[in-house]
Amino acid sequence: MSPANSQPLPLPRICWITSGRETDGSGQQISRLLQELPLNRPAMVLIREKQLNGRQLLALASRIAKETLPNGSRLMLSERMDIALATGLHGVHLPEHSCPADRLRSASPGMLIGKSVHSPESALAAEKEGVDYLFFSPVFASLSKPGYGPLQGTALLREVCRATSVPVFALGGIRPENTIPCIECGAWGVASLGLFTETANFRKTAETIDRLLP
Amino acid sequence: MMFPSRPMLCVITDEELPPVTFARQALWGGATILQLRNKTASGRDLCRWSEAILPLTRQHNALFIVNDRLDIALATGADGVHLGQDDLPATVARKLLGPDRIIGVSTGTREEALQAEKEGADYVGFGHIFPTGSKDKPLPPVGTRALQETASLLSIPLIAIGGIQLENARRVISCGASGIAVISAVSRHPDPRIAAEALVREMAEGMLL
Numbered sequence: 001m002s003p004a005n006s007q008p009l010p011l012p013r014i015c016w017i018t019s020g021r022e023t024d025g026s027g028q029q030i031s032r033l034l035q036e037l038p039l040n041r042p043a044m045v046l047i048r049e050k051q052l053n054g055r056q057l058l059a060l061a062s063r064i065a066k067e068t069l070p071n072g073s074r075l076m077l078s079e080r081m082d083i084a085l086a087t088g089l090h091g092v093h094l095p096e097h098s099c100p101a102d103r104l105r106s107a108s109p110g111m112l113i114g115k116s117v118h119s120p121e122s123a124l125a126a127e128k129e130g131v132d133y134l135f136f137s138p139v140f141a142s143l144s145k146p147g148y149g150p151l152q153g154t155a156l157l158r159e160v161c162r163a164t165s166v167p168v169f170a171l172g173g174i175r176p177e178n179t180i181p182c183i184e185c186g187a188w189g190v191a192s193l194g195l196f197t198e199t200a201n202f203r204k205t206a207e208t209i210d211r212l213l214p
Numbered sequence: 215m216m217f218p219s220r221p222m223l224c225v226i227t228d229e230e231l232p233p234v235t236f237a238r239q240a241l242w243g244g245a246t247i248l249q250l251r252n253k254t255a256s257g258r259d260l261c262r263w264s265e266a267i268l269p270l271t272r273q274h275n276a277l278f279i280v281n282d283r284l285d286i287a288l289a290t291g292a293d294g295v296h297l298g299q300d301d302l303p304a305t306v307a308r309k310l311l312g313p314d315r316i317i318g319v320s321t322g323t324r325e326e327a328l329q330a331e332k333e334g335a336d337y338v339g340f341g342h343i344f345p346t347g348s349k350d351k352p353l354p355p356v357g358t359r360a361l362q363e364t365a366s367l368l369s370i371p372l373i374a375i376g377g378i379q380l381e382n383a384r385r386v387i388s389c390g391a392s393g394i395a396v397i398s399a400v401s402r403h404p405d406p407r408i409a410a411e412a413l414v415r416e417m418a419e420g421m422l423l
Contacts, residue, residue, distance in 0.1 A: 054300065094257070095256075103261060
């Protein structure tokens with residue numbers, strides 16, 4: 001993996017989120033999926049395993065950081081900026097109720113910082129804190145995380161993309177057939193947990209989505 | 215970072231009380247280390263509380279330590295971090311915090327305490343010394359004998375934790391602890407400030423034994 005801030009590359013258009021089902025720090029499940037990433041296109045990969053304690057998460061992140069990812073890819077960790085710094089990841093992705101991005105930025109200037117938002121108001125607040133990108137969710141009905149609040153739909157996605165100048169990834173129920181509508185609403189890209197972890201043929205699905213993205 | 219003079223009173227926040235008000239009372243009562251510990255709070259709340267408690271500790275010449283969440287400690291300029299055996303190792307925390315800020319490590323045996331010292335901890339928490347209701351404990355209390363032995367082997371301060379109350383604070387200090395860490399002995403008292411003051415007095419007596 002290249003150092004966090006060697007050169008500014010454009011953000012990938014696709015973000016794959018891990019399942020939250022790693023039972024220890026071994027990361028074998030995630031490593032196997034990473035092998036399946038299409039090589040011709042950068043991806044963002046978000047390690048989101050909140051059930052692990054700090055020591056397990058450190059072991060997992062160190063192991064994943066050694067994987068070879070497609071050129072220009074970004075490896076992100078959920079919330080824990082300390083562990084991302086310690087393992088040389090590219091950045092952190094913050095839940096909506098996290099430590100504000102500007103505080104984390106001053107403690108780790110080179111990091112990529114993203115944030116999950118669930119309303120246009122909180123998208124604007126996150127932009128003021130200086131985030132590099134946003135997840136807006138849930139856009140569509142999700143199989144992997146059902147019951148995550150009311151669906152936002154594409155109309156609200158469009159409103160958020162218009163309201164902010166920060167790149168927005170649509171998240172929640174993303175499938176090949178609704179990828180293009182998200183981009184037409186102004187989304188920079190799409191993010192998915194379910195496709196990464198629950199698709200029988202992940203590589204094929206990933207290639208299909210890649211072809212649909214700008 | 216200068217350690218407070220000994221014996222140190224480390225007061226840990228109680229998840230069931232508003233932490234900023236509690237911290238203020240504990241500091242008025244003479245707490246020399248204030249540790250923010252909350253395993254379920256959001257990052258946003260932890261950050262907000264840290265930023266409110268840090269200036270209070272400054273006013274009282276006390277240290278402000280964040281439990282487990284080194285990210286919050288770094289983001290808010292806390293004086294240091296307190297790590298359990300399941301949290302980041304002290305060696306990793308040291309690289310991120312630099313040489314001047316404080317790292318404490320929770321230990322339950324002589325071996326863990328010596329290991330923490332070797333890994334660069336500035337102090338160890340050692341316990342639980344007595345039976346305690348504050349946290350679920352699978353292991354029996356370590357007792358004052360193990361405390362005395364471990365304190366004598368370490369060259370960094372040992373802060374005794376677990377079941378420490380007004381009645382036994384003096385004895386713990388006389389066994390060689392550089393301080394005590396408490397939650398309920400202060401938080402469950404009708405007036406936390408008075409409880410902290412009494413513990414400080416008892417520890418001072420223990421230094422004379």
